[in-house]
Amino acid sequence: MIVVDRLTKTFHVAERRAGTWNALAGLLRRRSRTVNAINDVSFSLREGELCGLIGPNGAGKSTTIKILCGILEPTSGRCEVGGIVPWRERVRHVARIGAVFGQRTQLWWDLPVIESFALLRDIYRVPLDRYRQTSSELIARLDLERLLDTPVRQLSLGQRMRCEIAASMLHEPRVLFLDEPTIGLDAVAKLAVRDFVKTLNRARGVSVILTTHDMHDIEALTERVIVIGHGAILADGSLASLRRGAFAERRLWVHFAGEPTAVDLPGTTVRQRQGRSIELAFDPRTTSAHRLIAQIAAEFNVEDVHLEEPPIEEVIARFYAQHSLDA
Numbered sequence: 001m002i003v004v005d006r007l008t009k010t011f012h013v014a015e016r017r018a019g020t021w022n023a024l025a026g027l028l029r030r031r032s033r034t035v036n037a038i039n040d041v042s043f044s045l046r047e048g049e050l051c052g053l054i055g056p057n058g059a060g061k062s063t064t065i066k067i068l069c070g071i072l073e074p075t076s077g078r079c080e081v082g083g084i085v086p087w088r089e090r091v092r093h094v095a096r097i098g099a100v101f102g103q104r105t106q107l108w109w110d111l112p113v114i115e116s117f118a119l120l121r122d123i124y125r126v127p128l129d130r131y132r133q134t135s136s137e138l139i140a141r142l143d144l145e146r147l148l149d150t151p152v153r154q155l156s157l158g159q160r161m162r163c164e165i166a167a168s169m170l171h172e173p174r175v176l177f178l179d180e181p182t183i184g185l186d187a188v189a190k191l192a193v194r195d196f197v198k199t200l201n202r203a204r205g206v207s208v209i210l211t212t213h214d215m216h217d218i219e220a221l222t223e224r225v226i227v228i229g230h231g232a233i234l235a236d237g238s239l240a241s242l243r244r245g246a247f248a249e250r251r252l253w254v255h256f257a258g259e260p261t262a263v264d265l266p267g268t269t270v271r272q273r274q275g276r277s278i279e280l281a282f283d284p285r286t287t288s289a290h291r292l293i294a295q296i297a298a299e300f301n302v303e304d305v306h307l308e309e310p311p312i313e314e315v316i317a318r319f320y321a322q323h324s325l326d327a
Contacts, residue, residue: 001175001207002045002068007077009037009063037063039231041077047174048205050197052222054212056320060231061211065177068209069099081175095124098168102180105160106167107152113163114148117170124171131170138166141196158189165196176200178210182217194220215312227319234323243309246319251308252280252292257301265295276303 012032038060045051055061066072067079070086070093079086086093107116121131139145142162152160161181168176178197182190198221200206210221218225218239225242227235235242254263256276263270263278267287271279282292293305 001047001049001082002209003078003080004044004064004068005042005078007041007064007067007079008039008075009060009067009072010075011035011037036231038067038074038228041228041231041233043226043233043236045207045209047207048201049224050201050208050210050222052210052212052218052225053228054215054218054225054316055228055234059228061228062179064228065099065179065209065211069097069177070094095171096173097175097177098171098173099177100161100164100168100179100181102161102183105152105164107160107163109153110151112149112151113144113155116152116163117148117167120167120170126171130172134170134172135166138169141199142166142192158185161185162189162192165193169200173206175207176209178208178212180212180214181210182212182214190214190217197221215316219312229320229323235319239312242319243315246322247310247315248283248285249281249310250284250289251310252282252289253306253308254278254280254296254300254302255304257303260300263300265292268292 011034013035014030014032041060041064053061053064063072067074068081068086070090073087081093082096084093084096106120107113108119111119117135121128121135126134139148142165144163144166147155147159147163150159152163155163165178165181176197181197182193185193194217197208197210201208201221208221210217212218223238225235225237225239226233227242235245251271252268254260254277256278259276260273260278263280265280268280268282271281273279280292282289289307296302296305
């Protein structure tokens with residue numbers, strides 16, 4: 001479905017030093033520097049796959065997405081989406097993809113939502129019967145009925161983002177690019193968007209590439225994660241493999257029946273105490289979880305124990321630190 005091979009994109013950025021004299025000198029002799037937004041990036045995506053593309057600001061995520069959408073042309077390398085080179089056959093390409101950029105809109109600001117939908121139907125030349133069926137399904141799934149006659153400028157951010165996602169799917173694309181789709185949304189709106197994306201992918205087989213700084217989106221939706229930093233791919237695999245590579249540590253919460261005495265168990269460290277509970281950290285490669293629990297139960301009066309993985313934010317932060325990336 002998507003093939004990216006040794007993709008590179010270079011920008012020339014103008015430089016100007018502070019001061020009036022330097023500004024005048026810059027008019028006569030312009031200075032610039034070369035920035036490699038992405039460098040030798042390669043990956044592929046199967047049809048029906050849902051992949052997370054993550055990395056810190058300036059890592060190259062948006063540049064990669066814009067090339068895949070046909071907005072930018074790379075400096076070198078090969079890229080195909082469904083057998084099409086995006087920047088060479090843009091009209092044909094955009095008819096087969098959907099894109100949602102959290103900071104941009106494809107809806108008309110002063111028009112009611114339903115009129116924006118109708119305009120997009122004309123732009124994509126969707127047959128009327130298909131449009132009616134598809135729009136009805138999208139409106140019901142994303143709970144948009146009461147928003148259809150409201151001008152886009154009067155919608156809340158969460159309402160607008162739900163409408164943006166519906167608008168991107170009106171022409172039934174087989175590939176969907178989501179760039180920060182839940183930015184600024186409340187918990188209810190985020191859950192609605194995640195549920196819809198999951199249904200699109202699993203029930204309809206739509207391929208999805210998701211870029212986001214919200215690691216809960218990544219954890220809830222993706223099976224595969226590509227980490228990009230300094231314009232290069234640093235990791236490509238499952239979220240579980242990323243956890244193992246970046247953060248082998250596991251956490252054990254122990255809830256005591258009474259006030260806990262000093263807990264000093266080999267292979268563990270106490271991370272925090274909360275009343276009659278303590279959180280222990282241990283490395284499962286050297287300390288067996290079931291043996292640790294058995295030892296605690298034998299030595300202390302315990303009400304409950306439960307194991308936890310480190311929060312995904314900690315895993316990603318640790319990975320960034322290992323590769324000298326700024327979040």
